[in-house]
Amino acid sequence: MVAAPPVAEATGVTKRFGSTAALLEASIRIEEGQTHALVGRNGAGKSTLVSILTGLQAADEGAVAFGGEPAPRLTDRDAWRRRVACVYQKSTIIPELTVAENLFLNRHDRGRGGLISWRTVRERARELLETWSVDVDVRVPAGDLDVEQRQFLEIARALSFGARFIVLDEPTAQLDGAAIARLFARIRDLQRQGVTFLFISHHLQEVYEICDTVTVFRDARHVLTAAVGDLPRAELVAAMTGEAAAEAGAARSGPPAGAATVLAVTGASLPGRYEDVSFQVRAREVVGLAGAANSGRIEVAETVAGLRAAADGVVEIDGVRPAPGSVPAALAAGVGFVPQDRHHQGYVPRMSIADNGTLTIPDRLGRAGFIDGRRRDSFARSMIGKLAIKTPGPELPVSGLSGGNQQKVVMARALANDPKLLVLVNPTAGVDVRSKEFLLAKVEEIAESGAGVLIASDELDDLRLCDRVLVVFQGRVVAEIPRGWHDHQLVAAMEGVDLDG
Template identity: 60%
Template sequence: MITSTTITPAVRPLVEASGIAKRYGPTVALRDGRLTVLPGESHALVGRNGAGKSTLVTVLTGLQAPDAGTVLFDGEPAPPLGDRDAWRAKVACVYQKPTVVPELTVAENLFINRQPGSRRGFFSWRTLRDEATRVLDTWDIHVDPDARTADLKVEDRQMVEIARALSGGARFIVLDEPTAQLDNREIERLFTRMRALQESGVTFLFISHHLQEVYEVCQTVTVLRDARWITTAPVAELPRAALVEAMAGEVIAEERAAARAAVEHEPDATVLLDARGLTSEAYDDVDLTVRSGEVVGLAGSSGSGKIQLAEAFAGLHTPTAGTAQLAGKPLPFGDVSGALAAGVGCVPRDRHDQGLVPGMTIGDNATMSVLGRLGRHGFVATDRKRRFAAELIERLDIHAEGPEQPVSDLSGGNAQKVVMARALASDPRLLVLINPTAGVDVKSKESLLSRMDSAREDGTAVLVVSDELDDLRRCDRVLVLFHGKVVAEHAAGWHDHELIASIEGVDHG
């Protein structure tokens, strides 16, 4: 077990939190939160869902007062909770879910509610644009101030949020799962921008479940577990296996998922999904088969067409050409209900916008795809639905009070398990998984991937789209799309550099 040690800084910390405690009724969200961030560094905050990361961030950003403990900025006590301007001058958080207003321009978002040069309710649009241009140029952020924010790429929207924070005077930026919706190239561009901003005096707190990113972009890491501080250490001095051990509280073989051999599927197994000549604006002339008990991965950059292809099988899009059959019957395109009735279960790419109805309970979310089984003529037996939902909660190991708990109360990992539960509830012939482990912790990732293995063992055909190499390692084979075309196929046992070369277009014209 790793020894919990702290770092003695040679310079005064920019941010220092100690002894932070926070309770919500009987629930202890944080009992001993500690964090020491030095000026100009990227400091990782990691831990499984429920470890206390989000609670610590709400305290560090002045959204909530701790029940105990202190927060210092540059050696001075944190501002009073009600002084929002003072907090904005100290710290800002860029969340996984964008907080920009999509219909406003970049300039309007940069200065929302604080328009420069405003007098008696009036302000100058020219001044607004000039000030926005100045802020973007100062921080070398290449975004058109007149662009509608909804039209920007995810990475550019994130940079707008960072610029907004910097324009308010903050030099400490919290990045909460900033890479969850980015592909490999976009992630590298984000990291390049982070490094440039660090050189300009910006300090980052980087929250991520992807440990390889911690080693790539951060200098120091702090681990929380079970609502308390475990360790703080220089990233370069902490082996990955030790970091995972600190997060999990037990020894987890780092290579367990990587070394896990794909289950041998019968080469003569029945072809369940058979697609021919699928074409759309995003992909071109794709042939694809998935057999019973086979897991096929789709890899590629964000512009490869892999997500649009997978979504077509789930009824979300209609190809302009081509056909697909599932279990020998035509698969309806552009018809989500029809795809579900044909035997397709789907975990969509974004659980927030596509996967969950936040105002509903866990039970309602998990069973909405099978209500026809639970009643007749539009009437659903409440007790039957509750029992069915309880079985799904147990099957997916969802940590919750029960089916009646609001799904909005769940951590990211447990919320994603609810989405997986709904996909599996219909006993699908084809299971389509799109970024199934995005934004979840180490243990939840393993639990979700084990459900994929169980589906394989049950004879389901599984199609996995992911930017995570660990997800793709569980596949029997991986197809790589490049600019909409299948350019490579890798059997189980591929090496990282081989797959990445195909994704990046290195080994083909």
């Protein structure tokens, strides 16, 4: 019996940008009906391969095929859409348009006189969403949908073109545990209907949970392809990093006795978000706020950082009560902040690394509101060195960096004012394994230097760094868990499950 050709295959693909080799004779073979993981550190070549597999750019050398047939010409966009689609980490849905309008953008049915028949468009949209089990109202603006619904909408739109091969680029980066479980259930259901996925993720536990096969890229080359069930995690990490997985470091000593309180939150409430929250963070202490996406943990952290104002209660930073809801006041009190969404809150894409990294300290860079460019660039070069940001220089726009290096720029800005309290929300979301290790090591270094740290995250690797973890469930702090917890213990508390009940 002749084996079916792969759904998609890239062979000997090389792509250079000037003197930089983004891919070197790289290959991948994706079999029908699988969920195939593509993993690797930032800069490994994953994004370049996806751009070639989706027809956004051509390889310098090598070949791409779908179902055994050569890929279409780059100019034949309809042919590409019938073969492959990509659901990006950054949504391509237009929020001002309705769900139906997004589904059939530039493909509207027209009635008499060439006018669009909106009734027909809505009917087709309902039929499409029903076929693929996406439960959203086709009449609502897409901007009213949550992240999970927008992803399902993008998948349905891709399938409507006829594609049965879909690339999922960091699909879980902004989802909580329950939403991830629903996404994985949908992926399995679509697999049974003949849809094939290329799954790109930095979370290796997700690879083992949802994927059949994994391919590793490192330094622009293909390193390994293996069945997930046959590949120990330590070997996968070693393939990604080029070295054996490191042993876990020694446990932090935590804050010394009598350490000063750098954050005191007392009776803080914000209706619909959180209620009667009280806790403290001391100098040299790392405290976690754990919980699902809608638990209130992010809103508590944003209140401390000045992005939100509590309706009741008090927030004190090193004995000072900054004006509620004022980021400048929080900065002046000694807060450094890494927000949840680096794309929209963390940096200005077209501004340089130097400008982004010094946004919080203009007073240090010149007099009377004028910035000394040499002083700014000198500070930026120091920052680039301390945070190992891979860049030819401080003048490069942040949009030109990989995700891990973008996050390092956001961290650099947070550290620029020598904070007494560092507040981080999901600090390692969407970054590769090595960048994650580097960023968490930097957080530990900051704590050891004397600052207090507050980490709001549902990522267990982020929370392992903490001296204690406060669990937020439905807007209330329901548990305090000291260092040394087991995964199942913390996850159960985050989901509101009593293991002793």
